[in-house]
Amino acid sequence: MKLISLFFCAAVAFPAGACVSTNIEGYADREAPSKPLEHIAVLVAAAPTTVAAVQGAIVSAARPYGVVADDALTILPPTREYTPQEAKQDLLAADADAVLVVAIGDSGIQREYAGTILSANYAGTTVGSFNGGGLTLNSYGSSFATATPMYRRSRETTFQARLIEIASGRVLWVGSGQVQASGALFVGNAVSASHVADSICTDLREKGLLKPVS
Secondary structure, three states: OEEEEEEEEEOOOOOOOEEEEEEEEEEEOOOOOOOOOOEEEEEEEOOHHHHHHHHHHHHHHHHHHOOEEEEHHHHOOOOOOOOHHHHHHHHHHOOOOEEEEEEEEEOOOEEEEEEEEEEEEEEEEEEEEEEOOEEEEEEEEEEEEEEEEEEEEEEEEEEEEEEEEOOOOOEEEEEEEEEEEEOHHHOOHHHHHHHHHHHHHHHHHHOOOOOOOO
16 A cells, blocks of 8 residues: 655745645555556546546546546447446457546535735825925825735545456556645646546556556
């Protein structure tokens, strides 16, 4: 068992800080795959907008390992039910070596009060006059004060994943983790999806199931 933790934080220009942290815990089967993985069919269970983001992120994350990652639903369209044997035959016919099943849980974007910024401005003129009694200065103007509430945005994405070898039906790897993001620039679908995909592929590499292309 190996725990991988990735952390990115940007505090400059963000009053409350903006960070993304990722944790994953993965376990690999003691027996290696029957052959090196070159083609993976990916099945993501999540909200529709999240599905597309995670699918695209896994395609990109798998590419450095020489692995083609396809949407499993393009091989097995959800237009009808498949028996286990039919699904296996169709996946093998598409030259897929394994199926990666990823289930996503998402808190959505949360907003939390983070304080108030106070600012004040003064606009006016100063007029001076001189007479025998000395110098007289008079100021005319007005001041303005504003109070702006600030909110911190955050998001938590949890995921569970399973890699199954198609030919044997063996579970090659299981993993679970979470992505915690804060800051307006880091709570979108693309950021969370990228961290989910990168952490999964990193753990698969650590377990010897993926190898970087030399």
